[in-house]
Amino acid sequence: MSTIYYHIEKKQWYQCEEENGLFFGKTNTMIPYVGSCPEHSLPFPVNNDGNHVGPIIGILTGNSRDNTFLGNLKVLKRILLSLHEHGALGVIITPHSIRGQIMEAFTFYQPLNKWIKLQSPLPNVVYNRIPYRHMEEKKDFIDIVSFFKMNEIPFFNPHFFSKWEVYQILKKNDFVKRFLPETTLLKNLRDLKKMVTKHQILYIKSSTGYKGIDLYRLKVQQNGMIVETPHGKHSYSTFTSFWEKNQGDFTKSNYLIQEAIEADTYDGKRYDLRILCHYRDNGHLISGIGVRVAGENGVTTHVPNGGSIIPYQFVGDRFDEVILQKLVFEIGRTLMDETGEFIGEFSIDLGRSKNGAIFIYEINSKPMVFDEVDIHQKGLENLTKLLIMEASKA
Template sequence: MKNNGIPLIGILTARKSDGTIAGNGPLFIEIQKKLISLNGISFVFIPEEVETDHISGYCYSPEERRWKKESFPYPDLVYNRIPFRSSEKKEKSQWLFKHLQEKNIPFFNPCFIDKYELFQLLKKDRTLRDYLPETILVQKQHELLDFLKNFGGIYLKPTQSSKGKGIVRLRLDGPSGIQLKGINRLETYPSIAHFWEEWAEELFKKQYLAQEEIRPAEYEGKRFDFRILAHGNQDGYTLTGVGIRLSQEQEITTHIPLGGKLLPYQLVQSNEHDEFIQTIISTIGKSLSSHLGYFGEFTIDAGLSKTGRYYIYEVNSKPMSFDEADIEEKKIENLCRLFLQLIEKSSKI
């Protein structure tokens, strides 16, 4: 297929273990529909089907309501939606990123974000430093105990997971005991040594970090977090939408798949919240892009403590779909306009 001067966007994904193409099909379809209305077109592809002179990919036809496999020239821009960290680390994926740079084809987002690397990066910024919970990499038993004693409660998180997977909370229990609470588990250990004996292998295998427990502000007796979506534009970064996630049966995480409940931002909105959100979006976007490569979109998980202090918990480079229809619609709009802006910008270089 020739693009005949029409902006061509390649959406990069990966193959699942069963051989089928992974990714958010409904999102890809909506992007295609929006791009067509803006006189552009997109196709979905995987690194293994990239050749030196063409790419085999899948193009969605809204008229026929089906995907068609075709041969495409290299796109004007690549939108990285590889959903698995393991796939992104593969040799062919890394070759492709390097190849795109050599061909001056803009692409985003360049990688998944390691939680501890993120903490170290954001800590360098004077504005963001005050919003970060104290965090250490879990390396030694005595360091973890000192950290736990210092705060009374801490969260343990795998540095390379998302959607709340693997998170547990530790609290002191009596003179030497430790209570562990996870999404579906509650355990008590007589001492840090007993905990370490059972958990050390997991902590090192998945490289966990420890983060001070923030006592969160509540809405109707339940903890809530901000889920913030931002996109790049010509002027830097813009807020696409904010959703509120409320804890339900468990308060370890507010992620919807793990039992969190959705609330409209308007229920808790204030000038202070708005100011905090606007302040961090641009600074986080610029920090990520200057150190890791261009981030055209990201989500921020942030919260408010009982004492009224704001915290940044996580930043995600491959946002899940928002359950709020208006935010999801604005996401498609902002994404597609960003695609075209970046293509126009790169054509002038």
């Protein structure tokens, strides 16, 4: 380990160990030697490899109006502290941070228990934590991603997934496709009627939705249909009346129709698994498995919409973990092969039918923060190791 120092007022880095200089960041920026450490400088212990120290790991999040950044501060702080504990310099950046070969960045400085602003050389790797999908559609995000690629800075997790694009990609994998519920794009009333003739219960979901938002469950009955959402239940006498009421939403963005699985239950309620996955060495592995149980309305298992949490051990004997790990490996490999991007982490929402069949509901590129302490900790450990590993390759 080496110690480097940052002087906040002068916006300069120093070190007191190597007269010929230490180097860090993507461009091997030299940290000048000084005989004694300047006053009012903050020490940062970092890994060293010869005369190179770090790495610098940039965490990309959104711009804010006060020229700081947006994001889940608790999550960002947790990642930064883990990186610092492992000898890396973790910094928060936004699409507006780059100034030539310098970044205007932020980090959480544990000894002072506060956020600080600092200047840093370009990072060795960038981890995408942009919080909202619409931010990834803006020109400043597109421009900074192009900048990273042009400067050969690895960009970890390129963007939010589209459910429809992921479905089309995974259908190309012969092993994975047998675990996919039948799914199609909802373009018109004819698409809906066609799926209803094959499946008496359907889900309609936005291709870009999350946390159970924009989710409908349709159940056909003799005298019409029942439509359930996280907010309530409605009856319709005809498909046409349902379509006319919701056509505006369904046609302004991509919505999917997916066959509903007659799901296995725990304590009389439907449940599904949330599998957290990280890349390690030559493929993706499981970092943890959580379980979410549907609420009273039964439409979604998401906790903010009435779902609840039970330990995986309560239902773990119903799943073949060899199959689950094979699925994780194949999904990760297929997504990276087909997109040409490095996807370091993702999560899987997965269910089991009453007859024991496994079904993949969706894949998330930016996994939720797990409430389970063991998954939370293992996921952070694997993420930290992965970021440092990718930075060392750059």
